[in-house]
Amino acid sequence: MYYSGKEIVEIAVRIEENGYAFYIAAAEMIRESTDIKHLFIDLAEQETMHTATFQKIFDNYEPEDYEQGDENFSAYIQNLADKHIFGKPDAGASLAATLKTPKEALEIAYKFEIDSVAFYKELYNKAKSDSKNLIKRIIAEEEAHAARIKRFL
Numbered sequence: 782m783y784y785s786g787k788e789i790v791e792i793a794v795r796i797e798e799n800g801y802a803f804y805i806a807a808a809e810m811i812r813e814s815t816d817i818k819h820l821f822i823d824l825a826e827q828e829t830m831h832t833a834t835f836q837k838i839f840d841n842y843e844p845e846d847y848e849q850g851d852e853n854f855s856a857y858i859q860n861l862a863d864k865h866i867f868g869k870p871d872a873g874a875s876l877a878a879t880l881k882t883p884k885e886a887l888e889i890a891y892k893f894e895i896d897s898v899a900f901y902k903e904l905y906n907k908a909k910s911d912s913k914n915l916i917k918r919i920i921a922e923e924e925a926h927a928a929r930i931k932r933f934l
């Protein structure tokens with residue numbers, strides 16, 4: 782299957798929306814006010830900002846902003862999207878419904894952020910123009926998210 786640059790940006794939006802749903806549900810799972818609950822709330826807010834950034838890329842999308850026709854890259858992106866913990870529609874809410882402990886939520890959140898960094902680095906490698914700068918900023922933020930989560934593990 783071949784993914785266009787526009788479809789890749791749509792996947793990025795879906796990943797961020799799933800991250801938001803997961804983080805909100807994880808925060809709601811924790812009854813008392815704790816640092817972990819506040820971490821999840823903060824991460825949910827940042828996922829909303831990332832969604833808006835990718836939506837901006839999508840709204841201003843120009844076909845020449847992304848290299849086209851690379852079947853190996855397309856296959857690789859498909860593999861990353863399929864393996865991404867939140868790559869499927871509604872995956873965030875579905876996975877959150879299975880949570881039993883805050884530690885389990887932290888472990889899933891950490892994997893989500895690491896998967897996101899890998900996905901966005903590949904998106905960055907193919908992006909051109911202004912999109913590249915926006916994606917680079919999101920990569921740095923996702924790496925910071927992973928580091929914050931890791932401190933709780």
